[in-house]
Amino acid sequence: IDMLAETHDLTREAAIAKLKESYDGYHFSAESPDVFNPYSLLNSFSKKEFGDYWFGSGTPTYLINMMHKFNVLPTDIITRIEADASEFDAPTETMVSIMPLLYQSGYITIKNYNRDYNYYTLDVPNKEVKVGLTRALIPAYVTHNTLATTNTARRIAQALDKQDMNGALELLQTFLGTVPYCDNTHYEGHYQQMLFIVFSLLTDYLVDVEVHTPKGRVDIVLLTHTNLYLLELKIDSDSSSAMRQIDLKEYRQRFALSGKPITKVGINFDTKEGNITDWIIE
Known part of the structure; x- marks a missing residue:
């Protein structure tokens, strides 16, 4: 972290804030602490850059095809979604909506849990995913x-x-x-x-x-x-x-x-x- 901060002329606190904004924000249960994407975090340390690494590791072609199959629009996924656990934490082999795929592949994650009514709020985890996902949608929708x-x-x-x-x-x-x-x-x-x-x-x-x-x-x-x-x-x-x-x-x-x-x-x-x-x- 200190080497990364020095490279970009940032304080240690500012470097941590940028790391959190870019790569943090995953949650996998109602009480989960914030979880960083380890792949992106380690690449950032190695290259001393705040880059978009996760989308460089694969292609979202399958996601785009599934969006078309389930008639899902960009506005349906780059936004907050409220759902029961059974609607997103389910096997992708039998999914009837795109939500299990989005959740299990890391495009969306848990952001909040309402105990009174037993539902979750899901959203894009962080800046890296939002930017990468948006760019991936450009060829299909723009x-x-x-x-x-x-x-x-x-x-x-x-x-x-x-x-x-x-x-x-x-x-x-x-x-x-x-x-x-x-x-x-x-x-x-x-x-x-x-x-x-x-x-x-x-x-x-x-x-x-x-x-x-x-x-x-x-x-x-x-x-x-x-x-x-x-x-x-x-x-x-x-x-x-x-x-x-x-x-x-x-x-x-x-x-x-x-x-x-x-x-x-x-x-x-x-x-x-x-x-x-x-x-x-x-």
Whole structure:
């Protein structure tokens, strides 16, 4: 740990914090302490780098195939899940959902246990798994050009760090203009999944979809260092109708206690172009 800290000009405490963020967070029972991924931890010590090692040890092709088989979307797995033990701690040979595979292969892990109602909360263990899993999903759900996707996400993060949502959407529009047309672009969920994957690459931010409010659901909620963004998507319509929906359902009230300025974003996609055509930011 001390050698790793010295290499990166960090204090010992800061190095431990980065190690925990990247490789810690596994739990295998209701009372389990935090468990590090030993493979990634030892590679980090050996190479003196905070790299993404676990995904380099294999290919997630089987996972992608199983996601298609069980009709699972990226938003179904890169998010918190509540389940009974029998739904995830079960033999993969007889599984009727993808959860046993996700749990036993380390994509998700136990994060909490509710004794009163006997259910578990599961989530992605740490930053390494989140980033690796998100990148693995890019070819199947966005484009085969993973480099362009990750570079775009990096530039979007830089724009959002400057509170420039308009610049971020311009980058996204330019990027989507390079994504080949596919047959499943005629429904809102397609674009929601694409944006979710891109925003999930912004590892220091929190992103969620279909967030419930007293009067409806927000398509995408994005929490950055400085702002809380409420994104409403429309297809073959206009951004004004998206903004009207945000106002009509009073989405802002649901997040009034977030402690950060709330920015509303209405976005319209054109299915013929497969791209954003207009947006409004308030």
